[in-house]
Every structure is written in structure tokens, then in C-alpha cells.
Amino acid sequence: MSIRYKSIKELSQMLKNKDISHPELIQETFALIEKNKNLNSFITLNKENAILKAENIDDKSPSLLNGIPIAQKDLFCTKNLRTTCGSNMLADFIPPYSATVIENLEKAGCISVGKTNMDEFAMGSSNETSYFGDVINPWGKNLVPGGSSGGSAAAVAAGIVPAATGTDTGGSIRQPASLCGISGLKPTYGRVSRWGMIAFASSLDQAGPMARTAEDCAIMLNHMCSHDLKDTTSLDENIPDFTSTINDSIKRTKIGIVKEFDLSKLDKDVVKVFEESIKHYESMGAEFVEVSLPNISLSVPTYYVVAPAECSSNLSRFDGVKFGKRSELASNLEELYINTRSEGFGDEVKRRILIGSYVLSAGFYDAYYKKAQQVRRLIKNDFDKAFKQVDVIMSPTTRGAAFEAGSKGSDPIQMYLEDLFTIPANLAGLPALSIPNGMIESKPIGLQLIGNYLDEQKILQIAHNFQKSTDWHLKTPNGDIS
């Protein structure tokens, strides 16, 4: 029985039924990885350890994740396994410790098969900024998979692994999920520990699952979440079973459509797909309400002040002194810093660091950073008001389907606008997911659901109900990419 394109639930059942053994599952996964290596979705493979783990696994464990091959975004520190963050700066970095998320998943029985490719330091929306080369979208050789979790998205979309971890700062789980036709979820800020997650923008970053179904995302999330004293920005809140209400009816659920997301500006095809989904939900008994988020148009500029500011500081530790690359041209301290960092970082990272330093600098702090944080509160307040009227908010995840590699190269702002729909949830810290809801010219596209704080269960329930009655999430690209 082929393992390709199987979900976590399906593979778990196969293992339980002994249709396949644990080591066989892992061997076949690596065979798939090899066959599809042109996707360039992996930077480092963990073959020996994975096979060893599979051979020694306790097959009586009740965990649904037991023995399941998972791809880990290369932004999570994995002890003794190279972790690069898609950057030359960390091309040979071997962390001495593992991220909490990794430990949680492995404790649940997951087998980490490798580290996935990503936009450098999580900055990008197409996986074209990685030092280790572009990732290809399994739906088309010339298409981008989205970013920054492009490698994870491609690996899941190509059916190589049933699930992968991603991180989402401005849309980096949801946008590639949309462009690759898979499901991806960003939890409420603080649900998942950031210990061991290489920081991009600390107040926006969250780890989340990427999988073939919303239900699988819920299963992953159950194990990814934990109370972690090592991350004091993580929540103490009760962690529910995210799968427990997934099958509940969504009759009379109030779904908000954002007035200010002017859909008339979008491609006709995109609007058509979105409207079909609205109709489908209406047929399931959901009610649609128009909500207003008056400050939403300022989301992208706000993000592009706050995120670069935080990243410019977070990336200062990459200085060639204690770990990571050091330039050969380092005859004095100044050279060491300037050459190491200029050689180690790519252009997009440099741009964001420079913007960050600029908006924090004396004289500009009030006008940019402080202002952006104030607008951020306005945006959050808008959401608080809206959630008094509706249970969830729905929108397209992206402005369109996957675009051609290289097509947005020259203008960074064009690339930034890719995250128009996804950024607001990061600014407010709200949970949000994307599920496939249509095809445009044989390319998948996604539907976004934004929930209220701590209400992952609701958005998963609404997503799962959709997936029970549609088959967009079952579509797969044709064969291997060669």
C-alpha cells in the first residue's frame, strides 16, 4: 500500500493494522524524498536516526503520531542535527539543544525525517531567498511554493510526508499552504513555545502544523502545545483536545466577511472561488455577517515596521564571534562584524535589518516604531469588536494562486503585499488557518479562517466541516517533480 499522500490518521491506522511496519514506513518516506529531491524541499536529512528510531519504537503507544514521519522546518533547533534557517550564516550550525516543539513532537512518537528549506531567516513569501536554493511547488516546476515555510509546504503537498512543522510571522504557514493546496494553522500567539525557534520577530512568530487536513493539524497541535516555563511569552491557559469538537455542527455559526478587504480588487477567478465557498458554508447553515475592521489597510505597513525592527535586533547575535560563520576577511573587529554579516546574510535579510535599524533609530522611533505599535493596538481593538458580532472571520488566504518564480523579484513591496490577508492575525495574535478551497488554472488556492483568542477549536471545526463535504484537500499534483 502506498504511503504517498496519506494523512496522519491514515498512516497511523496502517501502522496499527500492521499493513506496514515502522521501519518500512520510514524507508519508503526516504525513498520518496530521494525521488522528489528536485523539489529542493529539504536542507538536511536525518536518515540514520530516523531509521534507528523506527526500529526501536514502542508500537503499543496509543499516540496517533507514533512512528509518523514529520518534516521539521529548518528554523527549529534540533540537537546535534544541522539547523541553518535557510542561511549561509548558519550553514554549518549544529545546535546543542532542541526546540520545545521538536521535543514535544518526538516525545509523542514522531520521527523527524529532516529539516525543510525555507526563506532565509523566515523572511520571504516564495522560498526564493534561501541560501540553499529555491523550493519548487509540486503543482508546477516554475511555480513558487510560497514562504517562508516553502519546504514544509512542498513536502506535504507532494505527499512525501503527511505533515510538517512551519512557523508563521506574517503568513508563513498559511500562504504556502494556500499556494500548495494543503492545510496549515497558526495558533493563538503564545500557544506554542518559542524556545528553540530561531527568532525573526518575537512578538509575531508562532509555530504551527502543516498537513493534508484540518483534522491532522488538530492532532499535531495537540502535541505541539505545552506550558513551557522557558518561554515566558507562552500561555498558561488550559490546552484543550483540539480534535474534540471538530465534528460539531456549524449551523448558525456566524462568519464575518471583512468590508475593508475589497475583493473587487482581486482577480475574478479568486473572487469566484471565494464566493463558492461562502455558498457552500451557507448551505451548511452558517450565517454570514459583514464586519468592519477600519484600520486593516494599515496592517501591511504596520507589519513592515514592527517585524523588521524586532528582527534587526534579534539578528544582531549573528556576529561571527561565538557560533555560525565568520568571514575570512577579519583582520580587525570591524571587519569581522561587517564582512561576516554582509557575507552571511542575503539581500532580503539585509533590507529588513536596515529598515529595522532605521525605524528604531533616534529621531525616527516615535514616527515609525511607536506609531506602528499604536496602530497595532487599533487593529487588535477592531478585531475585538468584530468578534462580538461573529464567531470567525473568513477571507481568501492569498490574492491569487502560486506565481512564477522570479516574477516578483525586483520590487520587494509587491512581495510584501502577498501577505495582505494573513498579516492582521499575526499583529493581533489571533489563531488562523488556511485550507484548500478551489483551483485556478490547475493551481490550488486557499481559504482563511481567523478565530478569536484561544478559539482554535472553532476554526478547526469550521474547516473540518468543509473538508467533510468537499474534496479540494484531496486533490494532488501529478506524480514526481523531476
Place this chain on the structure above:
Amino acid sequence: MDKKTVSTISYLSRLKLDEDNQDKITSDLENIIKFVDQLNDANVNDIEPLTNPLEKVAKTRTDAVTAENRKEEFLERAPKSNEDYFLVPRVVE
């Protein structure tokens, strides 16, 4: 964004822009700043800046030594070190 500003923030960030890159990146930066200047129009009177979406209170730790000596592990990951120290080119104060 004049040359001096770009040069100042480049130095603050310890980055240098190559000849061929400099103009492109400078114009990118100008465009990005122009883009974020949209924020100027927002009315934020009396609005408290939002630093962290959680808005909660810090969890702290009790004072106790919990770290072990991991000197070898750390030094072996350094680009340059001897058996005791991380090494950098001589710093003159």
C-alpha cells in the same frame, strides 16, 4: 533617504552594501519607507502602544543555579577559540 543615512544605518547594523547593490538597496529602502509612511495618517491619540499581543504579566524564576558547565560544547562551535576563550581580533579601546 540620503547616502549619509544609509551609510549610518548600515554601520549601525554592521552591514556593507556592495557597489553594484548599493543603489538598488537604497532605492528599495526608500520605497519601503514611503510605503510605511502610510502610518502617518493614522489617528493614534491616547492609544497605548502594543508590544506583546498577550498583554499578560511576566512569569519569573526563583534564584537558583540550574546550568551545567558546557564549556567544551560551546567553544567547539565557535569559529575561533582556544581551550578557554572565544577569540576575536585584538580589540583596542
Place this chain on the structure above:
Amino acid sequence: MTWETVIGLEIHVQLSTQSKLFSGGSTGFGAEPNTHVDLIDMGLPGVLPVANRDAFHKAIRFGLATNAEINQTSSFDRKNYFYPDLPKGYQITQMTMPIVGKGTIKIETEDSEKIINITRAHLEEDAGKSIHDLFEGETGVDLNRAGTPLLEIVSEPEISNAKEAVAYFKAIRQIVTFLDICDGNMAQGSMRCDVNVSVRKEGETELGTRAEIKNINSFKFIEKAINHEIARQIKVIEAGNSVVQETRLYDSVKNETRSMRSKEEANDYRYFPCPDLLPVVISDDELNEIKNSLPELPEQKIKRYVTQINLDESEARIIAASKTMANIFEEACEKTNDSKLVAKWLVGDVSALLNKDNINIEESRLSSSNFAKLIERITDNTISGKIAKSVLEEIWSSGDDVDTIIESKGLVQIQDETVLIKIAQSIIDNNPNQVAAYKGGKDKLFGFFVGQVMKETQGKANPKSVNEILQKLLS
């Protein structure tokens, strides 16, 4: 033309917590390089800080002792700059909401007393150490110290001369040691000082341009550096030039300050709130608990010594001048129940030895327990007061244990009455003229007999017993 000096001090106090401000790394001094470094101290990718609550408690003690505002909600900011011993490329500090606000402290110089206002005191993490002189052409970085909690205490620019600056520094040191928040060990760098100095013509109201002299850690150097800097600035102005606002280093060998080469002035620290740390809130109950368990400050000790133990105020002042001295006093009192005797020895013999060697009590070899034992041996009659003096001198130079010294030098007091009576009787028998003269009215000769018994016993006879025995035998 008379000149006025305006001085402000920023003192960095290393708080005596066991672990660092944001990690469980040890703060112990003197360890092998890079052995007290936690993942967090290394600034490795993906690590996150967790604040040490005890550091807050210690900072609050300082605030309470200086009648300062305590900000029960305080937060952290990042100060961004590059230096090899700053692992993250930023320092976590408290710029906008410090834990302690405005307070006051009294300083005493030879001539006067003055109240100095403290602007604020905030928590921040220390950097590691850069070792410049060990390796040819290279600098070694030791991160043991990185992350150690510092309390930065900022004074208003109300200090008028070098002596006042030293007095202020001493007053701060006294407070932080008495509060048990810092060991006050200057040689180990537990307290460091940045001095801001400017001059202006007498009567001018505007402040002159100031220069900052960084990282001084001795009283002597503070005084010298300030005086040198004042002279330098005056010279600059008198020559028709302006003082440059800059950072300078004090060179103690050449006794001069020189401008720091780095582009410090171009350094824009780009402060912003640290997104990894939420605000720390100290509850009212917590604050009250800290208030109620505040260690005694010098003034309180003096009052207690005078009113409850009946010491003279002058004695009490000497003992309460340093935390170490006060601890030694209190331990010995507890163990011997003879506070007056303890005080007499500290104020007398011990102080004399300190003066002779020109050192502080912390620098001596006299440990608290050993001193207590010395007094115990007097009160339990093992040795006489006179012998104790020589034992003290021995402890002073060798640091050896009291009992070891007494035994090895055979100094145990002779108490056996039979022995003493025998010796006394033989002295009396051998000196009939003196006996006659004494009995004839020359009372002063009593001392001669005492002296002879002491000589015979090499000073080891119990003086009290000798007196009693001789009185009896000579009556």
C-alpha cells in the same frame, strides 16, 4: 575666576543573586573561563530570557533604603550595540520603566553632610569580559560574567567635587552591603562607577558640556580621575576651546583620562521594549514582605547597639561602619554573651591593627568565627587578655585557627590554684625585702609581685587568680 564642578555618578552594582538575571547560569566569581555559561547567556539562536525574581527583590530593598519610589510594574528594553562580550548584540536593561524611581541618600565628607538625590535605579544584565593582554593580536572573550544582574544607580548631577563623589560612592557601598544585595568587593568588580564631569564658571546656571569617565572601581581612582578631568576641562576652556562631549577612560598608571577610540558617539542604541519579556508586577503583599524582612542599616544598628547593648555611640559607629565589622561583632556577641568585651576588642586592638596595615576589615585574615572564638577563649579563661593580644597578632599574620595557635604555642592559661599558690609563695619567700616594704605601706609594690608571678609563668597565669592569691598570701 572661580570654577564650579558638576558631577553625576552612575554606579553599577552586581547583585549577589546565585544565578543570573535571565538564566540559571551561576554568578560565582573566579571560575574557569566560560564554565558558568548557560545556553541563554550564550545568546544562541532560539533562546529566551526568564527574569530572576530575586534580583527584583534586591533592587527593591535598595529602593526602600533610599526612600525611593518603587515601580511595582516595571519592564525591560533592549539597548542595541556590537561588542564581542555582548553575546546577543543587545543588552537587556530598563530604560522606560525602571524598578526603582527617585530616592535620596545622605553623604558625609570631612567638612559636611549633604543629601544627594538619586534619579533612578534599574536592573540590567552585565556583559562578559574581553581579555586583551593574554594572546598575541587577539582578544579572548569569557562569558562567565554575561547575564549577571546589575543594579544601575543614577545620581542627579548634584555632586560638587571629588571628595563628595568618593563619599557618595562609599555611602552607596555601605547601603548595598548592609542590605545584603552586593558583596561590595571592589577588587572583584562588584561595584563599578561611571562619572560624568562638567565645569562652569561660578554663578553660571547652565551646565557645561560633560565628559563621561567610564568604569572606575576604586575610591582612590575616582578621586584622582575626577580631579584630573576637572583640571583638563578648565585648561581646554581657558585656551578658548570647547569641551567635547565624549567618553573617556581613566589610565591609573599615567593618572590621566583619554578619549575612547571607538565611535561611541555615533552609537545610536535604538532602545525599544524587549518583546521576549512581559512586564514584571510586584504585588502589595510581596512588597510588604520585602519591607518587613529588610536587613538593618547602619543607623538602625547604631541605635540598637547603643540602646540595647549599652555601647558608647562612638564605639557603635565604628562597628556599624562596615557590614563585615558589624557581622563579626554580632556573631561574637551571640557566641560569648559579653558584648562590651567584644566591642572593646574590635574598637581597640582590631581597629589598631587595621590602621597599622592600612586595610579594610574585609582584606584582613580575621574571620568572623575565629574572632568569636578568640573572645570565647578569654571569657572561658583559657587565655588571659594579655595573651589574647598576642594570639590576635598571630591570627592577623597567619590566619590560623585560634585553638591551633593556643595549643601550638602552649598559651593555655594556668588556672590551677595549687600551682599558682606554690609559685606565689616561692616569689614571696624569695623577696623578703619587698614583702616587708609592701606590708609597711608601699602598696604599689603589689604590682611587683604580680609581675614576678607572670614572669615565672611566662604570662600564662590567670591574672585574676594571681591577684586573689597574692592578696591572701600578703595579708
